[in-house]
Amino acid sequence: MSFRPTLPLHKKSSTAWIARQSRDPFVKARLSSPSSYRSRSAFKLIELNDKWGRFLSRPSVRSVVDLGAAPGGWSQVVAERLGWTLDAEDNPEDFGLREEAKGKLFALDLLPIVPILGVQTLQMDFLAPGSARVVRDALKSPKNPEGTADIVLSDMAANFCGSKIRDTQMSLDICYAVFDFAKDALTARRVDERGKVIGGGILLLKHFSHPSLQEFRKEYLEPNFHLVHYIKPESSRSDSAEGYWLCRGWLGRT
Secondary structure (H helix, E strand, O other), rough: OOOOOOOOOOOHEEEEEHHHHOOOOOHOOOOOOOOOOHHHHHHHHHHHHOOOOHHHHOOOEEEEEEEEOOOHHHHHHHHHHHOOOOOOOHHHOOOOOOOOOOEEEEEEEEEOOOOOOOOOOEEEEEEEEEHHHHHHHHHHOOOOOOOOOOOOEEEOOOOOOOOOOHHHHHHHHHHHHHHHHHHHOOOOOOOOOOOEOOOOOOOEEEEEEEEEHHHHHHHHHOEEEEEEEEEOOOOOOOOOOEEEEEEEEEEEEE
């Protein structure tokens, strides 16, 4: 995803970064985990899912889209929650996949992603016109004839430059872009013939705290979702302004 270029570190900042990494319990957990998660942020998604109703593994989840997914840490977590796990004791003719494996998971990024079990990768720009339609066509199945996404995830962040005005605008630009994609991709909340409310899609969106971002929440998220929660995971570094909006029940009004 083009929002996240990598810049060279100066010697002083590089030394500080290495020292911080060596003390970080989630970095240590990632390195020692049998799941071999590709990024520290995988533990943020695990925490968010476990503390907020295990939304990734609900029976109603048929389709998930991970935007700006490289290197794939979040996609690994989602694949596990959907049942895509490899067990050496399973029948090798089934490639070790559990029978309960379910749901489609698409990971989108401009960067290539090393294959992950249960994850279909699309090396594409989700900002391109019609990208949501491409994804919806790929998501179509007998259980999901409309090809909508039950969950859209975005852990994207810009490479900040130190200018508060510019950094805030870059974070806001990402939020607008993700919302524009999600509104054309998410499953809409509805009422069935018995009067029962059928959930509606979920958007999990990273952002960085600023009054402009709160205006975005009030103007775009709250009118279009049944519930919007602000969450600062324990696994998020205390000195970071990052937080997540967990938006439940896409109303399909836009």
